Amino acid sequence: MNVVVIVADTWQFNYLGCYGNSWINTPNIDRLAGMSTVFENAYAEGCPTVPTRRALMTGRYTLPYGGWMPLGTRDQTLTDIMWHEAIRTALIYDTSPMHLPRFGYGRGFDTVRFFRGQEFDHFYSHDQCNLDPDRFHKPVYRDVPGKGREELLASRYCRQELLDYLPQRQHWRGEEDQMVARVAGEAIAYLQQRDKSRPFFLWIDSFDPHEPWDPPSVWDPDLCCPYDPEYTGMEIINPVPTYAEGYLTEAEEHHIRMLYAEKITLVDKWLGKVLDTLAQERLMDDTLVVFLSDHGQPLGRGVHGHGIMRKCRPWPYEELVHIPLIIHCPDAAPRRVASFVQTVDIAPTILSFLGITERGARMQGKNLLPLIRGEKDSVRDFAIAGYYNFSWSMITEDWSYIHWLEEKHFKENPLKAAAAVGLHDYQENTHVWTCTPGSEAQLPRSDELYDRRKDPFQQDNLLGADSGTATDLNRMLFDFMRSLKAEE
Structure with a gap:
């Protein structure tokens, strides 16, 4: 076979x-x-x-x-x-x-x-290139405190991606x-x-x-x-x-x-x-x-x-x-x-x-x-998904729930792309497991809850209207993660 x-x-x-x-x-x-x-x-x-x-x-x-x-x-x-x-x-x-x-x-x-x-x-x-990257690149810069510089860096990186890519592309x-x-x-x-x-x-x-x-x-x-x-x-x-x-x-x-x-x-x-x-x-x-x-x-x-x-x-x-x-x-x-x-x-x-x-x-x-x-x-009975050190989510037949691990990351760097941080320089942080048993029931304001049957693409956050379901899913999610941690 x-x-x-x-x-x-x-x-x-x-x-x-x-x-x-x-x-x-x-x-x-x-x-x-x-x-x-x-x-x-x-x-x-x-x-x-x-x-x-x-x-x-x-x-x-x-x-x-x-x-x-x-x-x-x-x-x-x-x-x-x-x-x-x-x-x-x-x-x-x-x-x-x-x-x-x-x-x-x-x-x-x-x-x-x-x-x-x-x-x-x-x-x-380093190859000579006859294609202008600015023909295909639209930069972005908004003078918003805490975000403008980050978007500028991301724009520069995306332009650099084209400078890497176009020299070979011109010969196709x-x-x-x-x-x-x-x-x-x-x-x-x-x-x-x-x-x-x-x-x-x-x-x-x-x-x-x-x-x-x-x-x-x-x-x-x-x-x-x-x-x-x-x-x-x-x-x-x-x-x-x-x-x-x-x-x-x-x-x-x-x-x-x-x-x-x-x-x-x-x-x-x-x-x-x-x-x-x-x-x-x-x-x-x-x-x-x-x-x-x-x-x-x-x-x-x-x-x-x-x-x-x-x-x-x-x-x-x-x-x-x-x-x-x-x-x-x-x-x-x-x-x-x-x-x-x-x-x-x-x-x-x-x-x-x-x-x-x-x-x-x-x-x-x-x-x-x-x-x-x-x-x-x-x-x-469910699936999990997320980004290490940023977010965990749980998807069930009825609900999809998103939990932010460290709210400060979400607030300070909401637009960080892999390019902007240079191959994920946050990966060495291990504060994911700083949550103590019981603390997960106190849901941070940024968590999200969606009715998966009525709203499969998660447009209407119901956390404020159904915090009980979110708390239950939060507990299930943390219990599952602890079970995985125990197998490490």
């Missing part, structure tokens, strides 16, 4: 046809969904990029323990386990935060193929040069040239559709964005992570979402070629195929992102933490599952499929195969 994991970074779950979107074109992932299990309530427990992948690879929670952390000597990853099982392993990716030397997320893979040029990578920044001549195309092409080559005498584990990690959102319509004068054909304004491909109000016009904000949608359609096309190759190589009958994203993305006002553009900390809202998760299991009929599942559940599910569960004893996730095979209806 083989396993293929496909991670597409920054994909809002509701930007997929199989999750109910009626206007976006994602035929290939939808086709996979039609032969697979679609998890309707999958959540990333600790955001964003690296914490999620740590949970995926180790089957252990990250949220109560740490943020952007390297793999440690006590961490047991899927590839650590497969090293002892004569399974060929390969990682094909362009997700540069995983590749940063301090993190070590290529550990244990027999084959590693990395494509340079995405976020945090300055490899091309067609779709085949897109980063997702290169990742998909290498994955296809691996599948076609693999050692067919050995089982394999292939991890494909595409940073697209992560920003910058520069699909073909941005570059080709003969094209217009298929989702926003009448737009004639500035192409803001790398917006500043901040409040949309006072920064972007409604037309600009809408167009950014449509560029994101166009990029998603492009990613769907190239991942579809990988799925086609799996079928052509007759692998679908003996291969577990897992498709998911690490997190979504706030994309502006209202239900699109609570007024936020890009994943500013510390808000763990639905548009960020609710993720698509589709698993094709050869011996299971297609179905949709409503049970809550989490990123920590992927690793134990893979080990169970491969029949080597005894090696995953330290994993905290749940095996999802009983759900996939229709043997169970549920494995969890």
